[in-house]
Amino acid sequence: MNGESKPLSRRLVPYWLMGPGLLWLVLFFVIPLYFMARLALESGTLETGFTFSWEWSNFSDAISRYNEQFIRSFVYAGVATLIALVIAYPLAYAIAFRGGRWKNALLFAVVAPFFVTYLIRTIAWTTILSDDGVVVDVLKAVGIVGEDGRVLATPAAVIAGITYNFLPFMVLPIYASLERLDPRLIEGAKDLYSSPRAAFMKVTLPLSAPGIVAGTLLTFIPAAGDYINVLFLGSTNTSMVGNAIQSLYLNLRDYPTAAALSFILMAVIMALVVIYIRFAGSEALMGEEEEAT
Amino acid sequence: MSRAWKWLRYHGVSIWAALAIAYLLVPIALIAVFSFNDPEGKFNYIWNGFTTEHWTNIFGIEELTDAFLTSLRLAALSTIIATILGTMIALALVRHNFHGRRVANFLIVIPMATPEVVIGASLLSMFLIYGISLGFFSLLLAHVMFSISFVVIVVRSRLIGFDRRLEEAARDLGATPMTTFRTVTAPLLMPGIIGAALLAFALSIDDFVISNFTSGTTVTFPLYIFGAAQRGIPVEVYSVATLLFAVTVLAMIFVTWQQRRAEKLAEIRPDDEDETGLSALASGREPISSTGSAA
Numbered sequence: 001m002n003g004e005s006k007p008l009s010r011r012l013v014p015y016w017l018m019g020p021g022l023l024w025l026v027l028f029f030v031i032p033l034y035f036m037a038r039l040a041l042e043s044g045t046l047e048t049g050f051t052f053s054w055e056w057s058n059f060s061d062a063i064s065r066y067n068e069q070f071i072r073s074f075v076y077a078g079v080a081t082l083i084a085l086v087i088a089y090p091l092a093y094a095i096a097f098r099g100g101r102w103k104n105a106l107l108f109a110v111v112a113p114f115f116v117t118y119l120i121r122t123i124a125w126t127t128i129l130s131d132d133g134v135v136v137d138v139l140k141a142v143g144i145v146g147e148d149g150r151v152l153a154t155p156a157a158v159i160a161g162i163t164y165n166f167l168p169f170m171v172l173p174i175y176a177s178l179e180r181l182d183p184r185l186i187e188g189a190k191d192l193y194s195s196p197r198a199a200f201m202k203v204t205l206p207l208s209a210p211g212i213v214a215g216t217l218l219t220f221i222p223a224a225g226d227y228i229n230v231l232f233l234g235s236t237n238t239s240m241v242g243n244a245i246q247s248l249y250l251n252l253r254d255y256p257t258a259a260a261l262s263f264i265l266m267a268v269i270m271a272l273v274v275i276y277i278r279f280a281g282s283e284a285l286m287g288e289e290e291e292a293t
Numbered sequence: 294m295s296r297a298w299k300w301l302r303y304h305g306v307s308i309w310a311a312l313a314i315a316y317l318l319v320p321i322a323l324i325a326v327f328s329f330n331d332p333e334g335k336f337n338y339i340w341n342g343f344t345t346e347h348w349t350n351i352f353g354i355e356e357l358t359d360a361f362l363t364s365l366r367l368a369a370l371s372t373i374i375a376t377i378l379g380t381m382i383a384l385a386l387v388r389h390n391f392h393g394r395r396v397a398n399f400l401i402v403i404p405m406a407t408p409e410v411v412i413g414a415s416l417l418s419m420f421l422i423y424g425i426s427l428g429f430f431s432l433l434l435a436h437v438m439f440s441i442s443f444v445v446i447v448v449r450s451r452l453i454g455f456d457r458r459l460e461e462a463a464r465d466l467g468a469t470p471m472t473t474f475r476t477v478t479a480p481l482l483m484p485g486i487i488g489a490a491l492l493a494f495a496l497s498i499d500d501f502v503i504s505n506f507t508s509g510t511t512v513t514f515p516l517y518i519f520g521a522a523q524r525g526i527p528v529e530v531y532s533v534a535t536l537l538f539a540v541t542v543l544a545m546i547f548v549t550w551q552q553r554r555a556e557k558l559a560e561i562r563p564d565d566e567d568e569t570g571l572s573a574l575a576s577g578r579e580p581i582s583s584t585g586s587a588a
Binding site: 011013014015017018020021022024025026028029030031032033035036038039087088090091093094095098104106108109110112113114115116117118119120121123124125126127128130132164167168217221222224225226227228232242245246249250255258259262263265266269270273 | 305306307309310313314316317318319320321323324327337338339378379381382384385386388389390391397400401403404406407408409410411412414415416417418419421422434435437438441442445495498499501502505506514515518519522526530531534537538541542545549
């Protein structure tokens with residue numbers, strides 16, 4: 001549409017518009033990643049200083065020292081993502097198809113947790129799950145938790161916190177895909193004598209798949225890197241890779257190991273995302289569909 | 294039995310949704326309630342009695358107030374910068390065709406798909422190597438960076454639904470490109486831009502992870518909470534958090550209202566090629582030009 005006939009000055013307009021913002025992203029996102037990669041290959045200690053020496057062993061060291069935290073991160077994030085999906089899908093469905101004039105209010109309730117500081121809402125959960133709180137009392141009465149058992153400082157508490165904190169990321173994309181769905185398609189299926197269940201399985205669910213894919217990614221990625229929930233709801237026995245990175249960087253100041261660990265985390269997440277998108281075969285990731293405009 | 298089953302099968306989803314909404318809101322209610330607590334010890338975990346002391350004295354703790362003001366300043370500055378840069382990118386992406394758009398799209402999406410801890414760690418790596426001192430300035434650099442992508446996404450979605458015939462009409466009526474932008478494009482885009490700015494502000498004021506890595510000795514509101522958590526969080530934190538929540542809710546309602554208004558404005562478009570629509574624009578009897586002149 002933008003022919004080559006346009007004068008150079010006009011063709012440069014988009015670059016001028018994007019330039020400053022993209023430059024900012026390059027300077028403070030891309031280049032820092034390069035420096036982190038360099039740091040990950042340095043050797044030395046805080047006292048002697050660090051020097052660049054292609055120290056690949058930092059990576060294998062980091063994995064062998066922190067493989068437990070790694071596995072925990074991905075297991076917790078995976079479980080939390082699944083629970084979030086189970087909670088979010090019916091919720092999104094109800095808002096999209098039964099919300100009526102309450103739709104906006106309900107959507108607002110979904111994002112409301114974001115308007116309370118992350119740390120505060122996590123701390124609120126420490127009150128809810130505290131040893132002499134109602135939740136623990138009920139769980140004790142039903143026998144899920146033993147007499148002197150507790151919920152805080154267990155993996156369950158960490159997973160519950162993660163699920164809560166990232167649930168809106170799951171609800172919103174699923175809602176968006178259901179909202180776009182043409183209800184006549186479902187009616188059509190029913191007119192053709194499909195049972196409500198079959199109509200759901202063959203029409204609604206497949207058409208909302210892009211929302212599910214986007215939602216699970218938006219939940220899983222921050223969940224895998226999270227360390228706040230462990231700090232407040234967990235213990236050293238539930239620490240995740242984020243906790244290791246944080247303490248290596250900010251307390252122990254073992255920068256090379258910390259950088260190597262961050263890189264591995266990012267690489268593993270990217271790899272999982274790529275595999276997942278291939279597997280789910282979705283065009284759902286942002287931006288692609290709008291390119292035609 | 295079968296009737297009960299049918300009822301449950303239809304309403305099950307709604308009941309589940311109601312429970313999920315309750316789950317989402319319970320911690321918020323708890324925070325609001327506990328801002329009126331009169332705790333016995335240092336820890337505000339057990340309900341002990343009602344008091345409004347921590348509301349009347351909401352800015353009584355100097356460190357907390359300082360941290361909160363730092364957060365507000367940081368959020369305001371980073372929001373302004375990120376909103377301008379992000380809106381410009383969105384304009385380029387939607388309005389222009391150019392080489393390298395895939396790269397640009399990729400560059401915008403990838404920070405959102407990177408765990409915060411990695412962003413914080415990598416920024417700290419760079420600041421360490423360059424010997425940039427950590428503080429308000431390094432926080433600002435970081436906050437603008439992670440806000441830009443979100444601004445682009447929000448403004449772009451608004452631009453895609455933009456009826457460009459409105460601009461063409463203004464041009465046909467002799468408006469210069471600058472006037473068209475000022476009187477047609479900007480007012481119609483404003484709700485999207487305000488929405489994006491609000492999001493950037495919320496992201497900034499809420500950020501703990503990236504700030505934890507890039508703050509040095511500067512203390513923001515979340516960093517203060519984190520520091521206070523070990524020795525017992527003062528009840529005033531709950532009050533400030535509740536206040537912040539209330540203000541954000543009001544701002545959200547305002548933006549929604551603005552958006553509705555803009556959608557109404559955009560509806561008076563020239564549907565056919567007849568002159569009625571255009572004359573409506575030309576006579577300026579509809580708010581497009583009136584908001585324009587007010588701006």
